Amino acid sequence: MVVWQGYRMHILVTGGAGFIGSHLVDRFLAEGFRVRILDNFATGRRENLAHLANEPRAELFEGDIRKLGDLAKACRGIDVISHQAAIPSVPRSVAEPVLTHETNVDGTFNLLMAAREAKVKRVTFAASSSAYGDVEQSPKVETIRPQPKSPYAIHKLVGEYYMNVFAKQFGLPTVALRYFNVFGPRQDPTSQYSAVIPAFITRMLAGKAPTIYGDGQQSRDFTFIENVKQANFLAATAAKVNGEVVNVATGRQISLLQMVDLINKMLGTNLKATHEPERAGDVKHSLADIRAAETLLGYRVIVPFDEGLRLTMEHYRDLAKQGKK
């Protein structure tokens, strides 16, 4: 591995103040990288970076991926970009299609232009399993024709296509990681667009029934954050990438009703979910084939679902004890 001036490589993490991005920052620092964070705090939180206040290898650059000038500055001297910044919500993309398009599509395109200009050596991209939509075939393999059902799914798919074209046409190595429902500590449980696991856990810890949109039979390949960190580290350091798209998941499927049961067991409670109508754009089932990530990146699941759920529960329990969310 090449060592530059005492650090392994200089990586830019866009969206580094967010849930996933901040975990990636920690992992890259632990691997001996120097890390620059680009974030406008649209959905990210300063608390996610508070522990880095005295870390000399971490630098915060407050800026917006919708602005080319900000990206040009943020890309200076960077070896690899881990592009996580986005407004990452299916319902929000339905409610606010313009803002989310500008961030997720134009922002990603701007980032690639700036990366190319700055002669960055590689870009890795946070893609999404939502690209598959309601494709019947299961597990979902990357060769399936995507059927995006929401503006958000289209945004993420456009990002993948751009990644591929920049690799093939402009010689900028890229790889897109299609995350499947990531969960873990630091995920925001308070927004109306919150992901299901932190929303369920925080309600159930407070003795309240979780709300399920639909019948609860819908299932997901819930992926604990440690696995996503691993995939991103491998993607940043793999010998060669060239515009590929790979699923990042566990290859296991859990329904929302099963999850409520599991949380009840862990808490020793017997809370029953209340049901609301299905939400626009939500897909019914989602399970990944993870062989492409295994082959291309040497990816393996390192923390299975139940263990991840237990760790996440402990995190939110600690926060509740401290009176925080």
Ligand SMILES: NC(=O)c1ccc[n+]([C@@H]2O[C@H](COP(=O)([O-])OP(=O)(O)OC[C@H]3O[C@@H](n4cnc5c(N)ncnc54)[C@H](O)[C@@H]3O)[C@@H](O)[C@H]2O)c1
């Ligand atoms: N969480 C999941 O399950 C999941 C699944 C698939 C894909 N993804 C993708 O992973 C990435 C990270 O998601 P997350 O769950 O950590 O969400 P998050 O909202 O916690 O993180 C997104 C970050 O991007 C920042 N951001 C938004 N707009 C920006 C802008 N214009 N300029 C600069 N920064 C901006 C936000 O402030 C935030 O810190 C996103 O690209 C998302 O689409 C997430």
